[in-house]
Amino acid sequence: DITSGLTSTLPPTSTVVTVGSGGAIFTSGNNGATWSATAGPTKTRQDINGLTASDSLLVAVGDNGVILNSTNGGVDWARQTSTPEYPTTPPITACTSSHLHDVAWKPVAPTRFVAVGDAGAVCISIDGSDWTTKSPTTPPDGSSSLYGIAWGKDQFIAVGGSLVNSVIYTSPDGDVWTLRNSSEPHILRDIAWNSDHFIAVGDGGTITTSPKGISWTRNSSGTTIDLNTIAIGNDMLVATGTTAAPLSTTVLRNLDGAWEGGGDGQALENVRINDLSFGGTQFAGVGPSGTIIVSEDGQQWTEISTGTNSLFKAITWDESKFIAAGAAGHILYAKNPDLVITGDFITEKLRDGEVARYSVTIINKGITTAPVVNYSEELPRASLFLSASSTRGSCTYATSLTCSLGDMATGETATITVDITATSASTLQHNPTVVSNLVDSDEANNAIVISIDATRGNSTSGGAAFSYWSLTGLLILLLITKLGSRDRNRWEFT
Secondary structure, three states: OOOOOOOOOOOOOOEEEEEEEEHHHEEEEEHHOOOOOEEOOOOOOOOEEEEEEOOOOEEEEEEHHHHEEEEOOOOOOEEEEOOOOOOOOOOOOOOOOOOOEEEEEOOOOEEEEEEHHHHHOOOOOOOOOEEEEOOOOOOOOOOOEEEEEEEEEEEEEEEEEEEOOOOEEEEOOOOEEEEEOOOOOOEEEEEEEEEEEEEEEEEEEEEEOOOOOOEEEEEEOOOOOOOOEEEEEOOOEEEEEOOOOOOEEEEEEEEEOOOOOOOOOEEEEEOOOOOEEEEEOOOEEEEEOOOOEEOOOOOOEEEEEEOOOOOOOEEEEOOOOEEEEEOOOOOOOOOOEEEEEEEEEEOOOOOOOOEEEEEEEEEOOOOOOOOEEEEEEOOOEEEEEEEEEOOOEEEEEEEEEEEEEEEEEEOOEEEEEEEEEEOOEEEEOOOOOOOOOOOOOOOOOHHHOEEEEEEEOOOOOOOOOOOOOHHHHHHHHHHHHHHHHHHHHHHHHH
């Protein structure tokens, strides 16, 4: 159980992937609150220690050099070698027999994956299937193991160490590496990039940072507990470390440059966190005995029941879900849709009294059908509704605009086009949203804000000579004048 008081009510957003003992992989939607078991084995019984995601591929690495990849969001996996028990066609090219501990993705061209492990092992792949080792004449050498790797500032940085010191290596491509001076006596276990600094954590409460990966500065963590993982999200850093007797996990947070929680801060009793990740709106941590805990702020944590006793060792976010793995070769993934809404005004310039058009597109990027999809928005006061059309379903307008889009399978889209009239010179801000009858794996992309500025019309600038209300007023004035003239003539006639 988690320490009394460490609970949280979470919005149903996100999906998680974790990996661990026995080569099983699990995924979940709705902030990791529920986990679904489907699919087949991962074709390995090796422990999986690290996981990363590109824009189209998941890669898992583990003991004895095992490397897996998945092209369909973690549902099916291919392994690096083909065996009679687990035939793989084509097999993933083997790289090393050393235990691999972590893997990172370089998202800029030329893109590539780089995995690191024991005895300075480094494996490189352009496509996640064909793997090669680094140049044998360059560091890292075999005297230290590498436990963490991250991409940032146009380079990979790998961290690790031995019984006598820590090591930090930098590389632009994963092939040629440069040893940096960390000045830390303890092994470094994990590293992350927060768009401004690299942050590495390790044994003895070590936290060290660097803007470029060259010079490193130790931070005061307030603890001597061995720190093994770090994650970044919600404008904060969260790092954790575990003590064995009694079993508890210390959680450190950094919101404004200073670390808190290392002294008398709350600990998660009887919980061990092996890895952390951030996705959607929350942090998710994994550990042994099927442990998964989630938190939005790094303080209030909720333990999630996964229905498994697996030893989870790694977790990652693939832009729509978290992914996890454990024992027995089972694969679990979230049966959650991921509706994504995008759009903007098509009209570029607008004066009051003129018609503006905007277009909104909804796509289901999840791995299951989104049932009963509904689009809705309340128009601002300065927008007079004229018409709406959709490429699927139908739209109606009463006090608000709603469109019933029906069921949307994976990859299906709907485009809604709306015409409105600007009734005043002001900013017209629209807030369309989309929902379905299933919990969405990432509710953060279920709503957007689009706007356009309507300027005042005039007779010399072209376009509308009068505003909507000016034109209405003129028509009323003409009508009154006409009626008045008719009454006056009738009086004189009498």
